[in-house]
Amino acid sequence: MIQKKICMVGVYGTGKTSLVQRYVQSIFSAKYHSTVGVKVDRKEVNLGATTVTLLLWDVEGRTADHEIPTSYLRGAHAMFFVADGTRRETVDALFDLREHARAAAGDVPSIVALNKNDLQDQWRIGPSDTSKLITAGVHVVRTSAKTGEGVEDSFRWLANATLGEPASPTDQSQVRHAR
Amino acid sequence: MAPDGAPDAAGGDRNSDVSVRELSELRDLLFGGERRQLEELRRRLDTLEMTPEELAEKLPQAIALRSARDDQLAIAMAPTVETAISESVRRNPHEIATAIFPVLGPAIRKAIAETMAGLVNTINRAIDHSLSPRGIRWRIESWRTGVPFAQIVIRHALVYRVEQVFLVHAETGLLLAHVPEETSANADLISGMLTAITDFVNDSFETRQTGELRTFAVGDLTVLVEAGPQAYIAAVVRGQPPESLPVELQSTLETIHLQWSNPLTAFDGDSAPFATARPLLDDCVETVLSTDDVANARGFRRYAWVIPLLLFVVAVEWFGTSGRRRWNAAVARLESEPGITVIRSERSGGRWHLTGMRDPLAANPTALLAGSGIDTTDVHARWEPFVSTEPALVLARARRVLAPPASVTLTVSGDSLIASGRATAAWTARVAAVAPALPGIASVDLSRVEPGLPAEMDSLRGEIEGTRALFAVGSDVLDDAARGTMNAVSDRIRALAEAARRHGYEVTVQLVGRTDPSGSTNENLSLSRRRAVAIRDHLTSRGVPTAMLEPTPTGSGNPLSASGSSDRARINRSVSFVVRTTPLPGARAAERMR
Numbered sequence: 001m002i003q004k005k006i007c008m009v010g011v012y013g014t015g016k017t018s019l020v021q022r023y024v025q026s027i028f029s030a031k032y033h034s035t036v037g038v039k040v041d042r043k044e045v046n047l048g049a050t051t052v053t054l055l056l057w058d059v060e061g062r063t064a065d066h067e068i069p070t071s072y073l074r075g076a077h078a079m080f081f082v083a084d085g086t087r088r089e090t091v092d093a094l095f096d097l098r099e100h101a102r103a104a105a106g107d108v109p110s111i112v113a114l115n116k117n118d119l120q121d122q123w124r125i126g127p128s129d130t131s132k133l134i135t136a137g138v139h140v141v142r143t144s145a146k147t148g149e150g151v152e153d154s155f156r157w158l159a160n161a162t163l164g165e166p167a168s169p170t171d172q173s174q175v176r177h178a179r
Numbered sequence: 180m181a182p183d184g185a186p187d188a189a190g191g192d193r194n195s196d197v198s199v200r201e202l203s204e205l206r207d208l209l210f211g212g213e214r215r216q217l218e219e220l221r222r223r224l225d226t227l228e229m230t231p232e233e234l235a236e237k238l239p240q241a242i243a244l245r246s247a248r249d250d251q252l253a254i255a256m257a258p259t260v261e262t263a264i265s266e267s268v269r270r271n272p273h274e275i276a277t278a279i280f281p282v283l284g285p286a287i288r289k290a291i292a293e294t295m296a297g298l299v300n301t302i303n304r305a306i307d308h309s310l311s312p313r314g315i316r317w318r319i320e321s322w323r324t325g326v327p328f329a330q331i332v333i334r335h336a337l338v339y340r341v342e343q344v345f346l347v348h349a350e351t352g353l354l355l356a357h358v359p360e361e362t363s364a365n366a367d368l369i370s371g372m373l374t375a376i377t378d379f380v381n382d383s384f385e386t387r388q389t390g391e392l393r394t395f396a397v398g399d400l401t402v403l404v405e406a407g408p409q410a411y412i413a414a415v416v417r418g419q420p421p422e423s424l425p426v427e428l429q430s431t432l433e434t435i436h437l438q439w440s441n442p443l444t445a446f447d448g449d450s451a452p453f454a455t456a457r458p459l460l461d462d463c464v465e466t467v468l469s470t471d472d473v474a475n476a477r478g479f480r481r482y483a484w485v486i487p488l489l490l491f492v493v494a495v496e497w498f499g500t501s502g503r504r505r506w507n508a509a510v511a512r513l514e515s516e517p518g519i520t521v522i523r524s525e526r527s528g529g530r531w532h533l534t535g536m537r538d539p540l541a542a543n544p545t546a547l548l549a550g551s552g553i554d555t556t557d558v559h560a561r562w563e564p565f566v567s568t569e570p571a572l573v574l575a576r577a578r579r580v581l582a583p584p585a586s587v588t589l590t591v592s593g594d595s596l597i598a599s600g601r602a603t604a605a606w607t608a609r610v611a612a613v614a615p616a617l618p619g620i621a622s623v624d625l626s627r628v629e630p631g632l633p634a635e636m637d638s639l640r641g642e643i644e645g646t647r648a649l650f651a652v653g654s655d656v657l658d659d660a661a662r663g664t665m666n667a668v669s670d671r672i673r674a675l676a677e678a679a680r681r682h683g684y685e686v687t688v689q690l691v692g693r694t695d696p697s698g699s700t701n702e703n704l705s706l707s708r709r710r711a712v713a714i715r716d717h718l719t720s721r722g723v724p725t726a727m728l729e730p731t732p733t734g735s736g737n738p739l740s741a742s743g744s745s746d747r748a749r750i751n752r753s754v755s756f757v758v759r760t761t762p763l764p765g766a767r768a769a770e771r772m773r
Contacts, residue, residue: 001449001450001451003367003448004353004448005351005352005353005371005448025368026368027365027368028368028372036372036376036379037379038379040368040371040372041368042368052448053367055353055371057352057375069378069382071378071381071382072375072378074350074351075348075350075351076351077447077448162448
């Protein structure tokens with residue numbers, strides 16, 4: 001069985017938890033977030049011949065006076081960053097977060113989900129922001145916890161990436177068509 | 180100068196040769212030891228590997244040093260040693276058997292002792308749980324909750340049970356292996372969360388300096404965590420874990436670190452290589468129930484050990500009495516046997532002792548005892564011979580002494596011996612003389628014995644009486660066949676006459692003439708007379724004394740029987756023979772003497 005540790009990281013209130021809760025298997029209640037600061041969920045991704053079990057460490061969002069504990073990030077095979085597309089500062093905070101994660105887990109495949117894509121009228125992220133992220137070596141997807149858009153793609157990309165096969169844009173389009 | 184120069188040059192060469200040699204000697208004198216050491220060091224540097232000789236020198240010390248430090252050497256060598264032993268067993272099992280023999284005996288004894296202790300313990304607990312108020316309370320609990328009684332007992336008697344064991348990759352919190360299988364559904368999530376919680380505690384309380392989180396308890400569940408550099412082991416324990424458990428977990432973890440060193444270092448999410456570590460984890464899963472409960476030792480339970488003892492005593496007693504019962508039955512059977520009288524029967528020194536009297540003609544008492552299910556090797560018997568006057572024995576003795584022919588039946592009634600059947604006069608006379616002298620016989624009744632002939636005469640008589648001369652219808656003339664038959668008969672009659680003379684008998688042969696039923700009675704009678712006379716004349720002509728022969732005409736009034744009427748008619752147109760013998764008075768005495 002192939003298992004991979006994925007850390008989900010984002011600023012507080014980016015909809016990170018609601019983004020995944022419909023798509024994962026979970027046995028622990030949300031109260032772990034407020035107590036232990038992390039909640040572990042499972043997402044199985046079927047990649048044809050292999051099934052990868054992603055163990056998602058949904059880490060409590062960072063606030064001004066709360067840094068994400070490095071021990072939760074340690075050993076992660078990939079990073080799942082979440083930002084709120086309607087709040088620009090959550091995207092800006094990603095660069096800091098990413099450095100923090102890189103210090104703890106090394107240079108692992110990273111994806112950024114620009115969440116709340118269903119709220120296009122309040123969207124605050126321009127193409128320049130996106131390209132800045134891509135330049136920093138992060139895969140960018142737009143997601144919506146409400147419609148489910150981009151969620152499965154994100155997990156699939158992560159699973160592939162942890163197997164050392166980072167999906168090219170072509171791969172992404174194939175995945176999208178496959179849905 | 181040249182001639183001078185040459186010797187000069189030669190002298191110079193010699194001088195330099197000398198100086199080189201001297202220098203070399205000087206060097207040897209000054210630095211000889213160092214030079215040799217230098218060469219040895221150079222040699223060693225050139226061949227950095229150890230020679231087998233050097234290894235042999237160092238190996239025992241190296242093993243001793245490492246063994247003193249930890250168990251790693253033993254763990255590393257274990258697979259090789261196991262292979263070597265199984266190979267040795269395969270090649271020559273005798274060697275190993277001889278070597279371990281002294282160990283086996285005590286081990287088996289220990290195992291049996293433990294099993295017995297366990298059995299007593301089980302009995303104790305069963306009695307305790309079935310009869311005590313607590314047991315009844317548990318039964319009610321079982322009935323109320325629908326949980327089987329056995330589980331209720333285990334829950335209450337449980338000291339501890341290691342329910343699950345996780346082997347977790349330390350850095351990622353990913354699950355490497357988990358036992359038991361059936362609780363594995365969410366083991367990966369639990370191991371992740373467990374890691375998170377451990378991290379949380381360690382981070383929150385800065386335990387790095389003082390050690391890591393090793394135990395936490397919720398209700399009657401305790402989670403023991405033993406951490407290693409690359410993996411940690413977590414055991415979920417219900418009840419009170421013993422102090423030895425962390426040590427056991429730690430040693431399992433060390434073994435895993437040693438044997439799975441490469442998979443642990445290279446771990447990238449694939450847990451397949453750790454499937455083989457599950458048996459090691461399985462060894463940690465165990466259930467320990469209370470073997471003694473001091474609070475309940477008072478009262479009934481304290482004496483529970485008496486029960487198996489009582490059972491044992493009852494069994495021995497039952498076995499003993501059943502043995503005695505069987506013995507008494509066997510002795511009664513002996514006593515009922517004619518010719519055997521038991522005077523004393525007792526048990527002493529682990530054997531049965533029998534004293535009594537036995538008629539030599541009585542049945543074999545050992546065989547009788549064996550027939551009653553007695554182990555006769557366990558019996559010491561002494562029989563005095565005596566003569567029994569019980570009818571069965573009297574009869575047996577009479578048979579043995581009198582040797583009656585097969586045609587005679589002997590019986591005993593009261594104190595008289597009764598003979599019936601056919602016997603020779605000689606035998607009859609001997610019985611009359613001897614039998615009254617036998618013990619238990621007062622009188623002999625021979626009235627039912629018909630006089631028998633000596634065998635020689637008896638067989639001749641049989642042959643003669645089995646022959647008949649057949650005649651044609653209405654004829655009294657012997658045809659050729661009848662003539663041939665009668666020639667043979669005449670020889671036998673003469674032989675019979677001769678035997679009768681020797682044995683002292685008077686013999687007459689009746690010639691019974693017959694006819695078929697056709698014709699008048701008078702005519703038939705007349706015809707039968709003529710047939711009988713014809714035979715007499717023929718026999719007389721063959722040398723048989725006329726006085727022996729008695730023509731006896733019967734006509735058709737005394738016919739021989741046959742199945743068909745034509746057959747019956749044929750065989751009745753005949754003359755047949757009846758031999759009559761009468762012992763001569765003087766001859767009887769002569770035979771009795773023989």
